[in-house]
Amino acid sequence: xRLLGLPIQPFLRASNAAPxxxxxxxxxxxxxxxxxxxxxPSVNVIRVPDAINLVLLVAGDDDLDEPPDVDEPxxxxxxxxxxxxxxxxxxxxxxxxxxxxDEPEDGGEGEPxxxxxxxxxxxxxxxxxxxxxxxxxxxxxxxxQGEAGVNAFDQDFDDxxxxxxxxxxxxxxxxxxxxxxxxxxxxxxEAYALNSLDASLYRISVDEDDDVSEIAIALADAAGDAVVDxxxxxxxxxxxxxxxxxxxxxxxxxxxxxxxxxxSAVRIGLxxxxxxxxxxxxxxxxxxVEDFVQHGQAGSNGHGTAIASILVGDDGEIFQGLAVGAxxxxxxxxxxxxxxELVATAESLVRxxxxxxxxxxxxxxxxxAGPPNELLEFAIARTVERGVPIVAxxxxxxxxxxxxxxxxxxAVYAVTAIGPDLMVYRRANRGAxxxxxxxxxxxxxxxxxxxxxxxxxxxxxxxxxxxIVAATKDRSGAHDPRPLLRRQAIDLGREGYDQTFxxxxxxxx
Amino acid sequence: xxxxxxxxxxxISPFLFAGLxxxxxxxxDNEAFGQTGNAPSYEAGTTFVFDNxxxxxxxxxxxxxxxWRSRSGREYTRSRDFFVPILSWRTSRSQGARVVNGDPSKxxxxxxRRRARFSVVTTSRSRGAGEDWDEAELNRSxxxxxxxxxxxxxxxxxxxxxxxxxxxxxxxxxxSMRVLRRLTWYYAPAVGHYIRREExxxxxxxxxxxxxxxxxxxxxxxxxxxxxxxxxx
Numbered sequence: 001x002r003l004l005g006l007p008i009q010p011f012l013r014a015s016n017a018a019p020x021x022x023x024x025x026x027x028x029x030x031x032x033x034x035x036x037x038x039x040x041p042s043v044n045v046i047r048v049p050d051a052i053n054l055v056l057l058v059a060g061d062d063d064l065d066e067p068p069d070v071d072e073p074x075x076x077x078x079x080x081x082x083x084x085x086x087x088x089x090x091x092x093x094x095x096x097x098x099x100x101x102d103e104p105e106d107g108g109e110g111e112p113x114x115x116x117x118x119x120x121x122x123x124x125x126x127x128x129x130x131x132x133x134x135x136x137x138x139x140x141x142x143x144x145q146g147e148a149g150v151n152a153f154d155q156d157f158d159d160x161x162x163x164x165x166x167x168x169x170x171x172x173x174x175x176x177x178x179x180x181x182x183x184x185x186x187x188x189x190e191a192y193a194l195n196s197l198d199a200s201l202y203r204i205s206v207d208e209d210d211d212v213s214e215i216a217i218a219l220a221d222a223a224g225d226a227v228v229d230x231x232x233x234x235x236x237x238x239x240x241x242x243x244x245x246x247x248x249x250x251x252x253x254x255x256x257x258x259x260x261x262x263x264s265a266v267r268i269g270l271x272x273x274x275x276x277x278x279x280x281x282x283x284x285x286x287x288x289v290e291d292f293v294q295h296g297q298a299g300s301n302g303h304g305t306a307i308a309s310i311l312v313g314d315d316g317e318i319f320q321g322l323a324v325g326a327x328x329x330x331x332x333x334x335x336x337x338x339x340x341e342l343v344a345t346a347e348s349l350v351r352x353x354x355x356x357x358x359x360x361x362x363x364x365x366x367x368x369a370g371p372p373n374e375l376l377e378f379a380i381a382r383t384v385e386r387g388v389p390i391v392a393x394x395x396x397x398x399x400x401x402x403x404x405x406x407x408x409x410x411a412v413y414a415v416t417a418i419g420p421d422l423m424v425y426r427r428a429n430r431g432a433x434x435x436x437x438x439x440x441x442x443x444x445x446x447x448x449x450x451x452x453x454x455x456x457x458x459x460x461x462x463x464x465x466x467x468i469v470a471a472t473k474d475r476s477g478a479h480d481p482r483p484l485l486r487r488q489a490i491d492l493g494r495e496g497y498d499q500t501f502x503x504x505x506x507x508x509x
Numbered sequence: 510x511x512x513x514x515x516x517x518x519x520x521i522s523p524f525l526f527a528g529l530x531x532x533x534x535x536x537x538d539n540e541a542f543g544q545t546g547n548a549p550s551y552e553a554g555t556t557f558v559f560d561n562x563x564x565x566x567x568x569x570x571x572x573x574x575x576x577w578r579s580r581s582g583r584e585y586t587r588s589r590d591f592f593v594p595i596l597s598w599r600t601s602r603s604q605g606a607r608v609v610n611g612d613p614s615k616x617x618x619x620x621x622r623r624r625a626r627f628s629v630v631t632t633s634r635s636r637g638a639g640e641d642w643d644e645a646e647l648n649r650s651x652x653x654x655x656x657x658x659x660x661x662x663x664x665x666x667x668x669x670x671x672x673x674x675x676x677x678x679x680x681x682x683x684x685s686m687r688v689l690r691r692l693t694w695y696y697a698p699a700v701g702h703y704i705r706r707e708e709x710x711x712x713x714x715x716x717x718x719x720x721x722x723x724x725x726x727x728x729x730x731x732x733x734x735x736x737x738x739x740x741x742x
Binding site for chain 2: 402
């Protein structure tokens with residue numbers, strides 16, 4: 001029972017013993033407290049519960065109607081400089097032209113997220129060194145990416161501030177509406193038949209002087225069923241951290257009720273970078289790779305190598321992934337952006353999804369994130385309709401950042417990451433779309449070129465969920481195993497569902 | 510034994526017993542209150558967007574000399590104790606600096622009833638249109654502040670739901686000891702910044718509030734993105 005949001009049960013219990021005495025006792029306390037010497041207003045602040053403090057405020061304050069202290073020379077209230085900045089922000093046409101906000105130094109791409117370095121440092125205690133690791137890794141990765149990927153496109157921002165390929169947009173049409181592409185200003189760069197998605201995909205470029213959004217609207221108006229959007233860009237969701245000795249996938253998965261009898265017939269689709277097929281952990285795995293990079297060449301394959309090893313890796317000695325023996329279909333979609341970061345276009349993602357379906361993938365793993373995109377949403381919806389779950393990382397943009405996609409689509413399993421201490425990864429996105437939690441801090445995985453290292457990010461939590469989703473679906477025969485997995489999840493954080501951990505730690509038992 | 514104490518207390522002083530019982534029951538019934546967060550640590554480029562249009566971007570600095578930039582490009586310095594008034598600023602109409610006496614950091618790590626008192630000496634100039642800074646009148650003022658930490662609570666703002674702790678700061682008159690202004694900053698350790706700020710100006714009766722809409726990493730904090738976010742508010 002609460003009064004004004006404050007508990008009154010204690011008062012009721014005390015008053016049961018001697019009701020009138022309880023009231024008198026309270027008044028006694030009030031009188032005693034009012035003689036305290038606490039600095040402050042006529043409303044004395046004393047060390048009593050808020051309920052009594054509230055009573056004091058109401059009963060004791062008789063100064064609110066007095067004039068303000070504007071004439072006191074030592075405490076001027078007019079034009080308090082505290083809010084000067086806020087006031088100026090709301091104005092336009094200031095005399096002092098401070099200029100616009102600086103563009104991010106890296107050209108808008110943000111910090112590279114390919115930062116996988118071994119580190120024995122505490123993530124929380126050594127944020128400065130973490131940044132240094134990022135710089136060293138960034139330089140190395142940019143060099144690798146520059147060598148691997150030829151810059152063949154420019155980047156731009158759409159009206160919402162999301163990254164896109166400059167001057168391009170994508171169209172999904174039924175075949176019989178393809179003549180609409182003869183509209184003025186439209187140049188068809190590429191056309192693809194998406195057999196599994198029952199649609200045709202067109203990449204359109206426009207003249208520099210044309211307004212992409214106007215053309216998009218015109219096209220959408222001409223063909224009501226057309227799906228039109230920018231060719232958005234997506235990034236892998238890994239970052240740098242190092243706390244303690246990283247845990248191998250099977251060890252990380254113990255709290256998840258894994259390993260378990262994995263049906264070897266499970267087929268998993270991995271949409272990511274390419275992989276190092278010569279790595280000992282992957283050399284003998286049942287892996288099929290297809291390249292979907294259109295702009296330039298494929299980027300570095302570190303991210304995909306790590307994810308693939310978590311899924312199906314087995315070097316026969318020290319390392320074993322979660323689903324050894326399962327077939328893995330790898331769609332390579334990442335290329336190097338002009339700024340050096342790895343990016344994947346919406347076009348490549350849609351095509352990769354189509355291919356994965358055609359290969360019979362039982363679940364798709366997308367350890368990447370970016371903006372909402374109409375074509376991507378369409379492809380996901382069609383895929384889920386066919387009973388193929390899609391598992392995606394929520395992203396590493398921070399707990400108060402807007403949702404990232406495709407994880408934020410309701411049809412997608414959105415995965416966040418925790419560390420060995422069951423604390424949520426501090427950079428993980430949060431929100432009402434979070435579904436499940438899995439290990440994603442300091443996970444041991446294969447490094448392209450050889451060896452193993454520690455990886456952190458919601459990217460690396462995603463394969464844990466992908467495997468369990470695929471296995472659960474295969475066993476249960478359910479079209480969508482999500483309700484079953486929700487019931488089986490180990491609740492974390494606040495009781496019940498919460499926006500940090502979702503339904504909790506995914507569990508197969 | 511407890512029964513005997515109970516009987517004895519009832520006989521000796523019903524008033525005293527009732528008061529003590531009341532306080533004891535309150536203490537027992539209160540939830541355990543542990544630490545809810547240390548002082549924030551910011552990453553360069555992180556941009557905080559609020560529903561009243563305020564945009565704060567951390568651009569660098571360390572300790573209690575942190576450099577921030579507003580949406581319009583104004584730079585200012587602020588203490589890591591964000592509830593302390595801005596330490597230095599420059600706009601087209603005013604410029605100034607503040608010196609803090611006392612230790613505002615005593616509220617960290619946040620625990621209920623942890624307090625800090627400090628005074629702020631402000632030296633500033635305000636100029637009118639066409640006036641040079643040299644002609645601007647120099648002003649100096651002293652403000653007294655007292656801050657205290659509240660209880661942790663789950664707070665919902667547009668950016669999400671976060672465990673937060675209120676830091677209630679009151680500025681009061683040094684002569685009349687009257688509260689002139691109250692600022693309540695709801696700090697969320699997970700976000701590493703305040704997610705709501707409530708303001709009451711007792712002199713004017715004005716209330717103001719701002720809520721966090723998004724905290725963007727550098728990569729996402731471009732003007733178009735910020736504009737798109739604020740368009741909903």
